[in-house]
Amino acid sequence: MPDVKLITFDLDNTLWDVDSVIRKAEKSLRAWLLEEVPEVVARYSPEAMIELRTALLRENPQWRHNLSLLREELLYQAIRQSGYGEREARQHAANAFAVFLDARHQVEFFAGALDALAELARDFVLGALTNGNADIGKLNLDRYFSFGYSAASVGVGKPAPDIFHAALRHANAGATETIHIGDHLVDDIHGANEVGIHTIWVNLKQEDLLEDSSAPTHTVHEVEQIPGAVQHIISAD
Ligand SMILES: [Mg+2]
Known part of the structure; x- marks a missing residue:
């Protein structure tokens, strides 16, 4: 025994169930981006964000073990590429990630x-x-x-x-x-x-x-x- x-x-x-949680968190994140950094939403469709994510993972394969870091870096890159300065982009990325992470914990x-x-x-x-x-x-x-x-x-x-x-x-x-x-x-x-x-x-x-x-x-x-x-x-x- x-x-x-x-x-x-x-x-x-x-x-x-995690898929429904992530879907809702992605939606909250997108709404926040639209409000706070609309240039990012204009420049990156959800599909373009996925492409950028794939490119980031290709360059930094170890990030696949750190999904928080990956997502915040993804947000930083997208915001930076949309015309924001480095410091501002870092700050927005941190705030955007906090919105996602909060929604990601609204589980049933x-x-x-x-x-x-x-x-x-x-x-x-x-x-x-x-x-x-x-x-x-x-x-x-x-x-x-x-x-x-x-x-x-x-x-x-x-x-x-x-x-x-x-x-x-x-x-x-x-x-x-x-x-x-x-x-x-x-x-x-x-x-x-x-x-x-x-x-x-x-x-x-x-x-x-x-x-x-x-x-x-x-x-x-x-x-x-x-x-x-x-x-x-x-x-x-
Ligand atoms: Mg599991």
Whole structure:
């Protein structure tokens, strides 16, 4: 019977739907730009912004692990190219990014997500492991999570083992004393499996397992089923 003491969670698409949140945040950002730096909106269509983002990533591939830095640099470049001076562009980019980041934290939790966290936090140490820029403090989730690591804070994202090892070290837990819970078969399930951590796949869209991917220890189709799946792993031989 595994003695589990640490449970780590992915955030985006595991505890809330992220696509709708990002769509709304992009809209808020665009409205802010239109109001404050309209030249940018005139010069850069949403498609042109994506092209600029692609070009920035090509030149700075390491920024893919730091989405906040990438977005603020993207805004800076777009504002700078629209005729603003360096200092002014930096200031506007910082303000614009703050608008985006605020909206990015207006998430709607999946049914049962907060109850599951509250229940598990009573018996286990909980950690948040994200490749994105959701902040557990801004989401008031530090009630449940003892710690969080991001791709940006560790320097490389999942499925690389670094972030999982950081969590094990932080909680002084062994891999077999740990369960990682997430929606992504490669980043979450394969990544954690490779480290020897038990895994729960949050498969809300009833997807099939990838042929070459490692199988999760357990799969749930509703977030509400997570505490039960944890018990299932603990009571397994
Ligand atoms: Mg995810």
